[in-house]
Amino acid sequence: MSDPVSNTQLATRFPGLDRPLAIVDIETTGGSVTRDRITEIGIVEVDKDGVREWSTLINPGMAIPPTIQRFTGITDAMVADAPRFEQVAKAIFQRLEGKVFVAHNVRFDYGFLHNAFASLGFPLSLELLCTVKLSRALYPEHRRHSLETIIQRFGIETDARHRALADARATYTFLCRAAADRSPESFMQAVLVQTRRPSIPPGLDPACLDQLPNGPGVYYFYGENDSLLYVGKSVDVRKRVLSHFTADRASARGMAMCQQVRDIQVQSTTGELSALLLEAKEIKTRQPLFNRRLRRVSTLYTLQLHEDTEGVLRPEIIEAPSASRDRRMHGLFPSKKKARNALIDTGKQFGLCDHVIITPAPLNGPCMGRQLKHCKGLCTGDWSAAQHNVSLMDALGSLALKAWPYPGPAALIEYRNPDDEASPYTLFLLDNWCVLATLTGHGEPDWETLVETPTDIGLLDKDIYRYLLRVVFKPPREVRLVGL
Structure with a gap:
């Protein structure tokens, strides 16, 4: 040839x-x-x-x-x-x-x-x-x-x-x-x-980049005197870290941070959920200089509906981890005030009664919204309980979380290498979208230890919910779900 x-x-x-x-x-x-x-x-x-x-x-x-x-x-x-x-x-x-x-x-x-x-x-x-x-x-x-x-x-x-x-x-x-x-x-x-080459910070040894894994984990940027500048997470740590140093993607704040980076450390995780939780913990406890604020708060609130003696559905603001799995959750809010404001704004758009939405009260007279012509008249008898219930469910429809698909708790197991029988894993005990406990190990999980594991009140935020929503109904190869 x-x-x-x-x-x-x-x-x-x-x-x-x-x-x-x-x-x-x-x-x-x-x-x-x-x-x-x-x-x-x-x-x-x-x-x-x-x-x-x-x-x-x-x-x-x-x-x-x-x-x-x-x-x-x-x-x-x-x-x-x-x-x-x-x-x-x-x-x-x-x-x-x-x-x-x-x-x-x-x-x-x-x-x-x-x-x-x-x-x-x-x-x-x-x-x-x-x-x-x-x-x-x-x-x-x-x-x-x-x-x-x-x-x-x-x-x-x-x-x-x-x-x-x-x-x-x-x-x-x-x-x-x-x-x-x-x-x-x-x-x-x-x-x-x-x-297109990333603009490597002048004080950073390029050899640091060669050690970055392509798998999931949490990364740490350190400055002079080992000061912690930033904590981040990714399913591909190497790709994410290099994106920080690509000049055409960086904000002024990001560029200022990158110029101070002197070292990068990584803590690998078994998967995306463990990276999410570790990042939250590290930001909360170590408070890095350039992490704007922790998006996750200690307690989130949600709305659930219950029917009163007159057949009227009334919304209740409760802590998300305490929500009943028998009733649909609507929205995840960082405070009761945020949940209440969302309820009020939605109520005005759908003609809902203030006695149900704003100040729970008996339906024995016109509410303020009726006087301002916002309410369609549940409180005056011009609208039936059934009509108000349908409108309320329509109003909250866009906020509704998916129903938890298990009758009780479930275990989600992340495997670092699903083809390896001795692969490291992280097991998450879940219920109603909340993370109750975690266990780590190798190979097949120890189910007896799981039963004896003490549980927390329940960790849930929007990022965790979005992730679980993606994998619970269609688990990837590296994730296994077991109903308990």
Whole structure:
């Protein structure tokens, strides 16, 4: 096969990529960056001196599963006498240093290399470009963007699919075709979306960013003398932290904070709910300088309806954790006053009676609202209890919380890795959307311990409710729900 990169132009042909490129592909013993190892690496370097190729097999120090051998064509015998990663790490780094790291599904290739270098005590920190994302941005009319699909779509010649150098060549050829196929402006824009660099605070060691996980957790920004500047949470800590340092997204206050950051610490969690609760606890107890205020308050209030002896539904303001699961909750409010004001505003719009909405009283005479022609006349007999009840339920309809789908409490278990039987988990005891207690452990939860666990009055806020609403009715893989 003719070499697809032997007569190419220099890297300047790629708008938006004014730095040398290293187009990389690796083959591995499997898909886990922590358990599996690299078996082959192929690199196509593109810089002012032209284009160069390099590849090597690598002894992974473990058996290659038969399915992987059939898929890649790389056997245990082929890597038996190959160098180990530490023996070729220097040669690999010399080819990557100072270049944009380009790969098809870059998180896979870079993740393996980052872990391999980290195991040698050497943190790898490179600018990344993913050609899967580039293909999606430049060719949104196509649904599939795998390398196999791109090879077929562009008629790219390759002689050894699923071998590292052949796939790196194919990726480079796609980059060339896409740059020629699209206008310089559109190609550049698609590139810059990925490669726009965050403005790292001047006093922050860039190595801090290399340690940030892509999973859920709570992060802490520290300034001079270990002063706590900010506490935040995310399901992807790395992505969220880097977004703080992207200048075009930052407010003046945010930029002022970022300039003071000297260190970043992270506390990983098993999932989103544990991150939500930990963030709330840390902000409340540690009061970071740049957290405006704690959105979560100790007690939230809600509205529930009960029927009086005359058949009239009357709203009652109660603490949300004490709400009856037999009656619908309407709204979550930080104070009784806020709940009452919402009720009054809604009542005026729907012609509700002040004796029901504002000042609970017997219906034995016109209320103030009737005199001002706001009330439609429940208190004067011009409107029936049934009419008022329907209007009241309509008025509160937009505030109604979903009915709790269990007859009693339920356990929500967050697993850090749902495919691992010994995965760390956090178990939340829930009832009527409230978090009553939490337990942590590994593997299968200890149900006897859960029964004996003391419960709190119940933690509920709008963020917790929104999260639970999303996962209770359609749990993702990492979440398990058990009715108790």
